[in-house]
Amino acid sequence: MRLKAFAATLAVVGAGVVCAMLALPATVTAHHAIQAEFDTNRTEEITGVLTRFAMINPHVRWYFEETIPDAAPGAPPVLWEFTASGPGAMRDAGLARIFEPGETYHVTFAPANSGANVGRLRTLTFPNGRTVTLFHQDPTQVDVKVD
Amino acid sequence: MTYRLSTSMTVALALAAVAWLGVAGPTPLDAQSTPRTADGQPDLSGTWNGGRGGGGGRDYTPDEAGNISSLSAFRPCHPGQECREAVNSERDSGLEQRVAGEHYNVPLYKPEYWDRVQNLDVNGNRLDLSGHCYPRGVPRMGAPDKIMQDETSVVFLYQRMNRFRVIPTDGRPHDPVRAQDVQWDGEPSGHWEGDTLVIESVGFTNESWLGWPGYFHTFDMRVVETVRREGNTLIWQATVHDPDVLTEPWVMEPVRKQLNTDPLARLVEDPPCDEQDMEHMATRERG
Numbered sequence: 001m002r003l004k005a006f007a008a009t010l011a012v013v014g015a016g017v018v019c020a021m022l023a024l025p026a027t028v029t030a031h032h033a034i035q036a037e038f039d040t041n042r043t044e045e046i047t048g049v050l051t052r053f054a055m056i057n058p059h060v061r062w063y064f065e066e067t068i069p070d071a072a073p074g075a076p077p078v079l080w081e082f083t084a085s086g087p088g089a090m091r092d093a094g095l096a097r098i099f100e101p102g103e104t105y106h107v108t109f110a111p112a113n114s115g116a117n118v119g120r121l122r123t124l125t126f127p128n129g130r131t132v133t134l135f136h137q138d139p140t141q142v143d144v145k146v147d
Numbered sequence: 148m149t150y151r152l153s154t155s156m157t158v159a160l161a162l163a164a165v166a167w168l169g170v171a172g173p174t175p176l177d178a179q180s181t182p183r184t185a186d187g188q189p190d191l192s193g194t195w196n197g198g199r200g201g202g203g204g205r206d207y208t209p210d211e212a213g214n215i216s217s218l219s220a221f222r223p224c225h226p227g228q229e230c231r232e233a234v235n236s237e238r239d240s241g242l243e244q245r246v247a248g249e250h251y252n253v254p255l256y257k258p259e260y261w262d263r264v265q266n267l268d269v270n271g272n273r274l275d276l277s278g279h280c281y282p283r284g285v286p287r288m289g290a291p292d293k294i295m296q297d298e299t300s301v302v303f304l305y306q307r308m309n310r311f312r313v314i315p316t317d318g319r320p321h322d323p324v325r326a327q328d329v330q331w332d333g334e335p336s337g338h339w340e341g342d343t344l345v346i347e348s349v350g351f352t353n354e355s356w357l358g359w360p361g362y363f364h365t366f367d368m369r370v371v372e373t374v375r376r377e378g379n380t381l382i383w384q385a386t387v388h389d390p391d392v393l394t395e396p397w398v399m400e401p402v403r404k405q406l407n408t409d410p411l412a413r414l415v416e417d418p419p420c421d422e423q424d425m426e427h428m429a430t431r432e433r434g
Contacts, residue, residue, distance in 0.1 A: 033241070033430075033432035033433055035430070035432055036272065036428050036429060036430040036431065036432040036433070037424055037427045037428055037429065054421070055418045056418050056419055056420065056421045057280070057308075057417065057418055057419065057420040057421070058278075058280075058420060058422060059424065061421075061423065081423070083423075083424065085217075085219075087418045088417075089206075089207060089217075090207055091415075091418070093206075093207035093208070095207055095215070112427045112429075113427070113429035113430075114426075114427040114428075114429060116427055118427055130212065130213040130214055131214045131215075132214070132215045132216075133214070133215065133216040133217065133218065134215075134217050134218075135218055135219070136218060136219045
């Protein structure tokens with residue numbers, strides 16, 4: 001009986017640990033919550049020219065000048081900034097130089113709650129169609145059975 | 148008789164298990180296996196964990212078409228639940244840090260400071276300077292990533308923000324000026340107690356925090372770190388003495404780090420920090 005209770009306890013604890021491992025990001029560094037800055041339930045998009053890609057802490061940052069086909073001559077440029085995760089893993093993976101200033105990219109992003117031209121990058125598509133996706137998993141697509 | 152036999156068998160089985168563990172189980176912590184310097188002290192030098200920069204375990208491997216997809220995992224939704232994107236990832240992180248693991252062990256503040264801690268915590272996005280590219284400082288910065296050692300000092304290197312500490316190990320008294328300074332890593336003085344390096348630091352700024360949930364400290368904080376090596380394991384632990392605000396010294400959870408035996412292991416430059424998100428914060432949520 002005690003053995004069964006012990007086994008049951010182990011099962012519950014084990015399930016809890018597994019759930020915790022699945023639920024939590026590997027890196028637990030306290031910072032602002034993404035939802036505090038961005039509306040992650042919305043997706044917007046722009047096409048623009050990359051003016052700078054900054055490999056900076058705590059989050060990498062892309063700076064864009066939006067391409068507006070029917071812009072009036074002399075109209076001020078519409079500037080955008082997009083952010084994503086920290087620079088460490090991208091740098092270690094050799095991706096520090098893949099974003100070329102001067103190139104035109106299509107960007108989808110979660111917009112800032114403040115209304116500023118700032119977004120949390122979802123996808124960035126290169127001129128040749130290559131796409132970089134940097135966001136959070138769709139929770140409905142996570143391969144975990146929840147009873 | 149049955150009882151006696153059962154007891155004897157139990158004892159025998161336990162002894163056998165102990166013997167088996169001693170032979171086939173994890174290698175016991177053996178001080179004899181700890182390398183020593185020429186002067187007989189434990190050799191703490193080496194790269195401890197990682198050493199290639201780290202990056203949170205993300206995978207940026209391109210597929211055959213060159214596409215890269217790096218998505219942070221987070222809590223799945225229950226069937227039938229209205230499931231919103233990216234709702235629970237960083238919030239789960241914050242919850243975990245409050246209630247689990249090392250963060251379950253919290254500093255105990257005197258009652259008159261409870262409101263202050265709560266206020267700092269609630270407004271941490273703005274008030275926790277570590278989120279604004281300031282150093283975390285001692286002891287929040289934790290165990291070093293690399294140690295260099297000579298007869299009278301150790302140098303601790305930290306990957307995060309490219310920081311270093313030069314720590315005398317000859318037991319010299321604190322520099323009286325530096326002991327009244329406002330430093331993020333403090334004024335250290337180290338000495339050996341047996342095989343343990345004991346580092347006492349004073350002279351801190353009062354702008355660093357002990358932890359992100361508003362754990363402040365005073366100028367007069369004294370931090371005692373212990374560092375020892377058992378085989379290829381480094382064990383670091385810190386105790387915070389700040390009797391003006393804490394009811395008792397806060398003994399932080401020990402941190403164990405393994406020696407990185409990769410001969411190519413090295414620390415790499417941590418990129419500059421330029422926080423640009425705070426001005427766009429719409430809520431006080433942290434993760």
